[in-house]
Amino acid sequence: MGDHDINEDHAQASDAPPRAGDGPRTAQAKGAVSRWTRRVHKIYIICFHRGFAAFLVLPLVLALVFVAQKNHFGADQCKARESGCGFVGNEDAYGLGIRLGVYLQWLSVFLVVYLLPSEERSLMTSLITFSSALMMAILVLTFGGTCTYTVEIIVLLWTAFMTQALASITHTAQEIDDAGIREVPVISGLKRATTFQLNLDSPQGMHGFQSGSTLVEMCILGYAAWFWVCLLRGAEMVFAATPCGTSLFFFARIQDRKGIVVISALMTAVSLATLLFRLAAWIFRTSVKRWFSKRTYDMLGAVLVSIVYLPITLIAGITYLVPDTWMLKMFPGSGGREQLMVFLCAFVAFIVSVAGIELLLVWNGISDVYGVGSTGQLIPLTMGLVSLMPILWKLLRRYMAGEPLVPEPASNGSGLLIRGTALPHQGSPVEMAARQSDREALQLP
Template identity: 25%
Template sequence: MDSLCEFDGNSDMYGMGVRIGCYLQWSTSIFAENFYGPAVEPCRDANTTFQVAMLAGLVLSTGSPKENAIALEGYIALLFCFTSVWIASLQVLSVPKTDHTNSLNFSDTKRAMRGVGDMLLNTAICSYGIYLLYVGFDQLRRTTCPETIFFFGPVELFGWFRIFLKVVLIISLVGSATSLSLRILSFFQQLSQFISQWGQSYMPQSPCPPSRVRMVKLSFSKLLGSIVGLGIFIVAIELTIAWNNIRHIYECASFSQLFPLVAGATNLSRVVYQLMKSTLEGTTRIEWSY
């Protein structure tokens, strides 16, 4: 199989615009999770879109052996998917709880359905990652120089780290599949309750008036942990690209790169604006805890 030491990267998959767009979207999710709860659900939708797009690109580029497909690029795309799964797990913890004063709780049904979709996507990512680690990478082109990736320092991808990834992904797949089963059960329970009450005489109660001031209890340790975690993923991606001499992925001159860049920047700007507006209007107050 032909090999090479440096190569032109796939700018449509991880070019500068795509990378910055993803970084901005991940940052937006963390920002909303910690500062502005009302934006968590829209951020989950946007993050899911990025996840699906990156997984589709990963499958398209590595699903069948091609002359130009390179194993290291598959790892970089897989790393993007890992990061999106981690961000999604943080967002799940921040979804506002439903007020159970209503017996007909359609919000819970929608939330259960959304949980099924999230876990299904996570399970698909873990499953395809296992395929790549066991089979797919061996069918793709390798570089002449050892593929060096970041794991709190430079390590070779096709060494002990590959075995470590296999173990991590298998454990993740078991966890995702188990969570998926539980979420499917929860969804059908919620759906059954909703359907059983559909024909009953039902008069929705007037919602309680929301408080004029929304208190944000911001945990410094939680925020710092999220920032550090995101920083580690970004460093891992950028150093992997730099250490392996991947060329032509530091420009942003195509629609496929501009679209995620603009989408990520727009989402972040919107959430920051909403928080600043509500803070200046006095409807949001932030309290710090350590």
């Protein structure tokens, strides 16, 4: 399938304009339906492009099932780490310096996306690099045969997933998806691997960057599915339980076996649904399309999308309960609802993730993870500071110059609108060029 098929799919997803006889409410309703139809269709197309990465993760899942599950740790190894009802933590994996570095990068995402979009690409590269390193650390702990506690994997997995998720809400991530869908032909997996490029200045390079990022995301989802299935089965054989019992976080402390089973089942369903849907979308578009008529094919695709993305639809429906006057005050522009939904979901996830990770460490009695003395912690902490401090400095200079902190309202490829007023052309040529880059990064292609 090439560009022609993709463009044809986009044309089929768009609705006809409202008729002259339609009233204001009817036209508004049709417009809302049209937006959500295009959005769901885009999700489906994106899943098709990411389906091949889901296919590549299958060997990792098989290795976890047939190799990692047989690597039983020695009892003496865990005895040496036990400390009362807790244990001595691995400061080189999730020490205070590493956690602070991650939190600072997460905070940088919100400042960059809404205030300094010209800095997105370097930050996004840093986030994906960090999530890749975290995923490698998880695999080393899993296949290393050393004593690793269940809660340690949960902390690392949560950190890696949140880092990867925040990288996906940037405008640059939307540009990469659009370039992969509209400007780069769908090619074979072998051809895509041999022509891999890491250049965000060209559609082909952006598509290569997206492929690498997607592979990391699929590895996280594949590992999460295997991990939660193991925990759901009830035996903490691959990883050790906390001496006085493993405590999990789900907006409260969960210690009993029944609660752990419920959380494990929920996480398993989410991980498998996302992973299998993208794999199914890839198979569906490459093979199943030729088996059915166009009408049956479209109906099956709509059912598949509706089932998997029902929670997203429910969240979106909640935002429609907010009065329009509130929306316009908080996020001026026609894209206010969409921006509010994305911002609130991401910000709530940020707060919950920081609180959840810290509470997991406290509830499970993990010690020696509140210092920054080791070299392994200083590097991530420095990366977090390097990501945040230049952003704060640029915002401070804007404020001291009497300029608005938020760029002028403009739209990007994802349809999100940013609030603000036009920036005056004052300052050095470098500063003026940076402000112009911020405005251009938020404009429609």
